[in-house]
Amino acid sequence: MNNTWVKYGSYFILIVLLQGLVINNLEVNAYLNPMIYPVMILMLPFELSAILTMTAALILGLSIDAFSNSFGLHASAALLVGYLRPITLNVLKPRDGYDNTLLPSIHDMGKLWFLIYASVLIFIHHLWFFAIEVFNPDLIIHILWQTVASTGFSVALIILFQYIFYTSSRK
Numbered sequence: 001m002n003n004t005w006v007k008y009g010s011y012f013i014l015i016v017l018l019q020g021l022v023i024n025n026l027e028v029n030a031y032l033n034p035m036i037y038p039v040m041i042l043m044l045p046f047e048l049s050a051i052l053t054m055t056a057a058l059i060l061g062l063s064i065d066a067f068s069n070s071f072g073l074h075a076s077a078a079l080l081v082g083y084l085r086p087i088t089l090n091v092l093k094p095r096d097g098y099d100n101t102l103l104p105s106i107h108d109m110g111k112l113w114f115l116i117y118a119s120v121l122i123f124i125h126h127l128w129f130f131a132i133e134v135f136n137p138d139l140i141i142h143i144l145w146q147t148v149a150s151t152g153f154s155v156a157l158i159i160l161f162q163y164i165f166y167t168s169s170r171k
Contacts, residue, residue, distance in 0.1 A: 058082070
């Protein structure tokens with residue numbers, strides 16, 4: 001159990017530094033704003049309670065806000081993902097339920113399952129983030145384009161991250 005928390009703590013620090021120091025400084029165009037930090041929320045164990053998930057999401061969001069000077073914007077989007085994660089997991093639950101020895105990763109749950117899981121939650125995260133950031137209903141088309149483009153790019157980076165840093169939990 002202790003080794004698990006050390007591993008999650010290491011991933012947390014790595015993701016916050018990668019997002020804050022590298023990815024936040026990528027400027028591809030006005031529509032691509034990749035965010036990989038929600039992968040930390042997505043990869044939490046299946047059996048983790050909603051309260052602990054939301055607490056981790058809040059700490060993660062505030063950490064990214066500290067790097068980004070975004071005054072709670074990342075924290076609110078991360079909290080939304082933390083809140084919706086159990087609902088999404090319930091909708092995507094296999095007939096026999098989840099094996100608590102596995103993680104919600106591409107290696108343990110399969111490519112299609114992970115692609116759907118990550119895409120839904122990252123899309124919601126980005127839609128919330130950009131809608132609150134712009135906060136102008138007249139720019140809904142811009143918000144939607146930015147959300148779709150950034151979601152695709154973010155999910156691609158998250159899948160790459162999965163292949164680089166995560167291994168299967170299956171013994």
